[in-house]
Amino acid sequence: MPVAARGSLAEALSLRGIRLTRQRRLLLEVLDNAPGHLNARELLQAARRTDPTIDRATVYRTLHLLKTSGLVDELDLLHLEGEEHYYERRRTGDHVHLGCPQCGTISEFETDLVTKLAQEVHRREGFTATGVRIEVRGTCKACGEAQAR
């Protein structure tokens, strides 16, 4: 079952028959509007700005729910920024994360190689991919140019 191409996470959840509580609605909203990648702690902090009573456990339970529902992906971004895990809404376009340890930037890169990889794995191994995570560590353009001098 594919995720609706557009529409809020909240809609997607209620379609799955998952109870929509005030806390979940808030967390989903924060995730939907987040500029970059959030970890659990940041998600909690952001949510508490609206509802200071929301608990850590609720955040973890909700993230777990979203992960197993396939609505968010979990990343560790190559541990550039610590040991925590980061979360992002699962999207339609295949993309890869590029992390540069020198400047600490995480950028994204769209490529159909992700799909090609899934196809090759299926053809050669009989393995049916449900999720692919690709993280590349290296030197970004800006840091590379700075070094060249």
Added chain:
Amino acid sequence: MPVAARGSLAEALSLRGIRLTRQRRLLLEVLDNAPGHLNARELLQAARRTDPTIDRATVYRTLHLLKTSGLVDELDLLHLEGEEHYYERRRTGDHVHLGCPQCGTISEFETDLVTKLAQEVHRREGFTATGVRIEVRGTCKACGEAQAR
């Protein structure tokens, strides 16, 4: 500087001027001979079978050293088996990890798409990759066939 194609991790370390202590030698040996992927706890346990006095902190410090020297890669194997990180010796062949949550198996898959990806990222973004990690979650052949019935 490429890692020597063959030879023990210990040799590779001493080539880099890193002091070779009894504890490091032991940990390297365990890593070299490990059948699959080890996490820090398993590495500690295995090492303690030979030297019961080796400490947790030493294991973490050594792993950190090996990571920053580029001699081992850190994986989380898509959190199939928990939240810990797993370590494997960095190898010459590009490979991808295939994880099947149903049977808990992690297998590996060699493909030149890893190299192609690094090239594409460089060509289109000016990003120079030093490491690529690809983890695929899905249904392995055996579990897929079992489901078909």
Added chain:
DNA sequence: CTGTGAATGCAACTGAGTCGCAACTACGAG
């Protein structure tokens, strides 16, 4: 509106990973 099963907040807990420090040791200089 109401009953109930699911979700929440809370507080205690687990376990991975880190840190400061005193004791120890690998290894290069002599």
Added chain:
DNA sequence: CTCGTAGTTGCGACTCAGTTGCATTCACAG
């Protein structure tokens, strides 16, 4: 071969992410 020392270890205390059990609260079907 011996010595000095900078780097390493073991130890114990600590931090902090994530989990769990339980009493209370709440979403929502009927």
